[in-house]
Amino acid sequence: MKDYGYITEQQKKRINDLEEKQTYIRDEINQSRQILSADKFQSNVQNIEKVDIGHETTHVLQWNAFADTMAKKCPKCSRPMKLQWARELSYVSPTDFYWGCTGWYFQSNQIKGCKFTQRLTKDDLSLMTDVSAPEFELSSQDFNIILHDPNTSESILERMDDLQADLRSKKKGIDIVCCPIHAEPMVLQKKRNGVGLLDQYYLRCAHWAQNDQGCNYIEKLKSGSQLAALLKNQTGIGIL
Ligand SMILES: [Zn+2]
Numbered sequence: 001m002k003d004y005g006y007i008t009e010q011q012k013k014r015i016n017d018l019e020e021k022q023t024y025i026r027d028e029i030n031q032s033r034q035i036l037s038a039d040k041f042q043s044n045v046q047n048i049e050k051v052d053i054g055h056e057t058t059h060v061l062q063w064n065a066f067a068d069t070m071a072k073k074c075p076k077c078s079r080p081m082k083l084q085w086a087r088e089l090s091y092v093s094p095t096d097f098y099w100g101c102t103g104w105y106f107q108s109n110q111i112k113g114c115k116f117t118q119r120l121t122k123d124d125l126s127l128m129t130d131v132s133a134p135e136f137e138l139s140s141q142d143f144n145i146i147l148h149d150p151n152t153s154e155s156i157l158e159r160m161d162d163l164q165a166d167l168r169s170k171k172k173g174i175d176i177v178c179c180p181i182h183a184e185p186m187v188l189q190k191k192r193n194g195v196g197l198l199d200q201y202y203l204r205c206a207h208w209a210q211n212d213q214g215c216n217y218i219e220k221l222k223s224g225s226q227l228a229a230l231l232k233n234q235t236g237i238g239i240l
Pocket residue numbers: 074075076077078079101102103114115116
C-alpha cells in the first residue's frame with residue numbers, strides 16, 4: 001500500500017477495500033475488451049490464418065501486439081503482459097521480443113508493481129491473424145523500405161494528422177489500446193520536435209497531466225506496423 005502519512009486503521013482498511021475494488025473493476029473491463037476483440041476475430045474468420053513469425057514477418061507480430069488482444073497473463077501477479085521490444089530498433093528480429101508485465105507501470109513510492117519479463121515461446125511465435133492486410137504480403141525488410149519512401153512517409157503523416165485532429169474534436173481515445181493502470185483508451189499525440197515518420201506519434205493515458213501530476217503511461221509509435229494497425233483500426237485502411 002502507498003504511504004499516506006498518518007491515517008487511522010479504519011481509513012487504511014477503507015483504502016485497501018477501494019484498491020481491491022479498483023483491481024476487480026479493471027479486470028472486468030479488460031475481460032470484456034478481450035471478448036470484444038475475439039468477436040471481431042470471429043466475424044473475420046475467412047481471413048484468419050496461422051503465421052509463423054520469422055525474420056521476414058516480425059512486422060506481423062508488431063501489428064498484432066498493437067492492441068491489447070494477446071491475453072497473456074503474468075504468472076507472478078496475473079496482470080496482463082504486453083509484448084515489448086526496444087522501440088529504438090529500426091529492424092526487430094524475432095529474438096528482440098519479450099513479454100513484460102504491465103505491473104511495471106504500477107508504481108508506488110518508486111517501487112514498481114512487478115518487473116517480471118519472459119522470453120517468447122515457440123507458441124507465441126505462431127499467431128492466428130487476419131492475413132488480408134496487404135502489408136503482410138511483404139517481408140519486414142521490404143515493408144521498412146516502403147515506409148522510408150518520402151512520398152509514402154508524407155502521405156502517412158498527413159493521414160495521422162487528420163486522424164489526430166478528428167479524434168481530438170470528438171474527444172475520443174484509441175479504444176483498442178488502454179492504459180494498464182486506468183484501463184481507459186489512450187489518446188493519440190504528436191511530438192513537438194519529432195524527426196521522421198517513426199518519431200512523431202505516441203499514445204498517452206487520458207489521465208496524463210502537466211508537471212507529473214497525472215498518469216505517465218505512454219506508448220511510443222515507433223514502427224510502421226503500429227501506425228498501420230492504428231490507421232487500419234480507425235479508418236479501415238492501413239498504410240498500403
Ligand atoms: Zn506481474
